[in-house]
Every structure is written in structure tokens, then in C-alpha cells.
Amino acid sequence: MIEPGRTNxxxxxxxxxxxxxxxMRASAVFYGTYFQKAPAKAITWQQPKPIDRSRRDLLxxxxxxxxxxxxxxxQKVTAEVFExxxxxxxxxxxLVKDEFIPVKVAINTSNSEPAKSLANTLGVYQYPSIYITLPNGKSIHQVSxxxxxxxxxxxxDALIARAPKAAGAALENLDWALACEAYELAFKEHAYSPYSGICDEIYWSIALRHQNNEAKAKQVLEREWKERRIPEFIRGKEDWPKPCIDYLLGKITAEELEKKATLDPHSYKKALSQYVIGENLLLQGKRDEAIKALKLSAEASKAYYMHDSKYARAQLRQLGEKVEDEKEESDLRSIY
Amino acid sequence: MNKAIFLFTMKRYFHWVNLAVGTILLLFCSITCGMLQTVDTPLTKEAARSFLFGPLIPIMVSYLVISPQVANSQRRKDGEYLSLIFSRPIERWSYVVTKWLTGSTFVLLVMTLQVALSYGISCIVGAFFSVQPGNVLDGYAIIDGILNTLGFTALVVFISSMPQRYAAIVVLLYAYIIFLLSFTVGTASYLDSLSIEQVSKNMTAIAQLLFSIFCVGFDSYHVVNSSNLPVANVLIYMSNVVLYLTLATLVMSYREFFYAND
Incomplete structure (x- = not known):
């Protein structure tokens, strides 16, 4: 029995x-502060260089x-703690040493270039922060x-997103070989990742046909058709972009595809369907008709996220048509 | 540990009000985590892992069920309840440790249920989309889950041992400090990151010592993979848990519980 007076x-x-x-805790803290040698810097940072937009080695x-x-x-202390x-x-x-090129960019009053232009180009809005880009400066991810x-x-995550991003950038440059390589890599590394868009198989098949690989192009579309992982009750009746795949596989005509792209308040169906029709006609050697369809796609939207319109404008430029240049900012805003 | 208090407290946690509120929260969290687990990227898996095994569930559940000031499901006043308990010669430290262990057991039960539900939901969603649900359960997750539960429950036991007005001040102060830390430093992982030469070493050491009192969570991945001295993190964690329990016992010992006071 415990005595009542001793209970407290x-x-x-x-x-x-x-x-x-x-x-012990105070000793550990004071030892760490006064006596422990700071560990050697685990990463060798490189000096910043201006972004080279013309680089094609996107992978x-x-x-x-x-x-x-x-x-x-x-701010220096904050950056030290962050690092x-x-x-x-x-x-x-x-992981950083093996898979990335680490570059440290200090923003201060004295230095100007290339740090300031890098920050402006990438739209850096908070410090310290980390931006990951393709070799040509196209943003993949950012974090603080x-x-x-x-x-x-x-x-x-950035490593997974890299290949689909590189494929998109290659399509904007009409670098079909690189696009095929990037899509192949994306599929091999992480098939059906959320960074692979629903239309990627369509773009991939178009790139393969430009590389005269008809058999693989058909295989890619059919695989997409068979392995689609979105349940039917979510896909709905329209099941976009299935009609585009049907058109490329020769199951429906261009007119039928256009009819299926009517309910389209934001023009995204028009942009994709006309781009697909344009590219298909171009591959069949019908240049004038192709230009007409590509123009419809290019004019469907000027929004930075409307990739089909951007690809159509790139193709039109290649064909010698007069099309306004893309704004650099539009590429970079895609990270937000 | 006092077995009678353990059983009584556990029975009290399973009151229908607690169960009703808890089920809603549990379902909401499980659906969120289950959906995150089915999105096949490292970031979403990590977000689900942090949600399931990080400090959020321990602090929410322990605060909801332990603190009589916040959620006394039986509508009893704090003093009345404790007066009855301490009419028996029960040691105050025994009461505190029992409350801590009961709370921790309950939080771990909730966490286990939460993980099982999340996996169940992710399997159902995964079956619809033909996706393999991501596995977020590993050694780090289990260690973090247990240590975060023990740490945050000790903190809540300390807070709830105080009279209501003081407890409210301590909670607000704690929330403010955590907000300050989150705003300036981001996560508690800053603890072994302060070997900075630009600022005074004295200031650094004292600030680290003081601020670390408020860092209850444990990040085993950070500790295991850190290039710095990991023993400091382990000592800080252990010291915090024992400190909260000692302070709770101290507060309980100085408080007087009589029916006449109520």
C-alpha cells in the first residue's frame, strides 16, 4: 500500500x-557545433552557364x-541550412552525382549574368529552390x-518525367528520331506513368511513321488500344482520343473523326484531331490538304499547354508556312 | 503502469462520440492515402507514407482522445474526474505513464487500422484502373510510426496534465513555434544542419538546444542516411519524450485535486 503523502x-x-x-543531448549539440568537423561537401557544384536552347541531346x-x-x-545562413x-x-x-548535373546559382547585387537571366528564364519565384531542367533548359520540376x-x-520523379518531356520537346523541334527514342525510353522505364499523356502513343506513332517504321507505329497504337487502363464508366461514350487512334488505324475517315470532335468548348479536340489529320495527310504525300488541317490545329489555341497546336505550328514552319514564333515563356510556364 | 487506469481509459477512448468522429477522419484519411498509393510516382507514394506514418495522425488522434480540455466525450469536468482517480493512493507518475502508454496503444491501433484501410482502398481503386498499388510500408515507416506516436503522445499527455488555461497557452505557444520553424526552416530535419560558420557558434548551439525541445517527431530516413552525427537526433528525441513525461508528472504532483475545488 502506498502512503497517501508519497503519491505525488x-x-x-x-x-x-x-x-x-x-x-547528453546538450553535450551532443555543443560537440556538433564546436568540435565536429563539417562533413566534406557531398556534391561538387558547377558554375552557372547561359541556357543553350539549341541543344538536341535532350536525353x-x-x-x-x-x-x-x-x-x-x-539569406546565406538559410541557403547553408537548405543545402x-x-x-x-x-x-x-x-543520386545527384550519378543522374544530374548540379549547378549552384547565387543571386546577389553584384553578379548579373548568367545568374539573373537563368532565374528570369526559369521563372524562379522563391529562394532557396531547386529547378530541374532538360539540357536545353526546358523545366521538368521545381521544389523548395x-x-x-x-x-x-x-x-x-524528375527522372521519370524527363523522357516524356524530352519527347515533347523533340516533337516541337520535329526531331522524330529523338522523339521515338524518348518515347521508347519512357515506356521502358515507366510505362503509363502520370507524366505520359493520354495522347503520347498517338504522337509516338506519328514520329515512328516519319521514321518509316509503319509496323511499329501500328503496334504502338494497337497496344494503346488494348492496354488502356481507364475504366469504361470513366471514359464515357466519346472516349477521347480513341477516335484519333481509330483514324490512324484506318478504321474511320477524316470526316467521321471531325464529326466526333464537335463537342469541344476549349478546342482541345479540334487541335488534336486536325493535327492528326494533317500529319496523316502529309505522310500520304497530300501536302496542300495537310497544310490546311495543320493550320486549323495551329489556330485552335495559343495556350502554352495546348501541345497539339504547338506541334502543328512547328510542322507548318518546316513546310515553309508563315507562323508566329512561340514565346519562350510559354514553354517554361508549363511547370506551374 | 496501472492496469485499472489503462483499462478504464481504453474503455473511455471507445466512447461512441470518439468512434463517430474518428471513423469520419479515418475514412477521409484512408481514401486520400489509398488514392495516392494508386498513382504510380515516387512523390505520391512518399506523400502517402508521410501521411500514414508521419506526425499528423499521432498528434490528431492523441489530442482528440487524451486531452480532456478538447474532447471529453463523457462531459465530465477535468478536476472532477481526476479528483475521483486521486481519491485512491495512486502515484502521479504511474497515472502519467499509464496515460501515455494507453494513448500510444490507441494511436498505434488507429494507425494500423488506417494503413489496412488505405491498402484496401488502393487495391479496390487499383483493380478498376489495372494498377498495382504502391507499397509504402518499409522499415523506416514502421520505426517512424512507432516513434512519432510515442513522442507526440508524450507531448499531449504533458499538455493535458495542465489546468485548462495553462494548457491553452502552451498549445498556442507550441503551435506558434512549430509554425515559426516550418516557415523558416521547413522541417525538423534542420536539427543537424546548423554547423554554420557565418553566425556565432554560441547562438547556434543555444538556439538548437532550445528549439529542439519543440521537435517531437522522428525521421529515421534522415537519421540513418545523414552524413552528420546521427546520435544527436536520437538523444534529442529520447530526451524530449522523458522530459515531457517528467514535466507532466511534476505538474500533476503540484496540482491539488479535491472535490471541494470543483
């Missing part, structure tokens, strides 16, 4: 453990930009404060 005593073991742990290592402000001591928190993790450091585990996932 704190046990000596608990008190002793509390004090001992607090002393080589992506660039990882670390932007930070360097105006005041507080130490994310890049002192051994797994993160290994995160735990190192989440950052590791973010880097892996």
Missing part, C-alpha cells in the same frame, strides 16, 4: 534519466539548379523546402 513524489529514476538525457543528364539569394548573412539539410543525405548525394526523403522522391 517524482521517482528519482525518472528525474535522473531526464537530467542525464538532457546533459543526356538533366541539370539541377540550386538557386539561392546571397544579399544578406541571413546541408538536403544534400548531406548520402542517398540524395549519390522539403524533407530529404521527400526530396529523394522528387528527384526520382
Amino acid at each position: 513524489l517524482i521517482p528519482k529514476t525518472l528525474l535522473g534519466l531526464c537530467i542525464a538525457l538532457f546533459i 543526356s543528364k538533366p541539370t539541377l539548379y540550386f538557386f539561392y539569394e546571397d544579399y544578406s548573412p541571413l 546541408s539539410m538536403l544534400f548531406q543525405n548520402r542517398e540524395v548525394a549519390r 523546402w522539403q524533407s530529404d526523403r521527400m526530396f529523394h522522391a522528387f528527384l526520382n
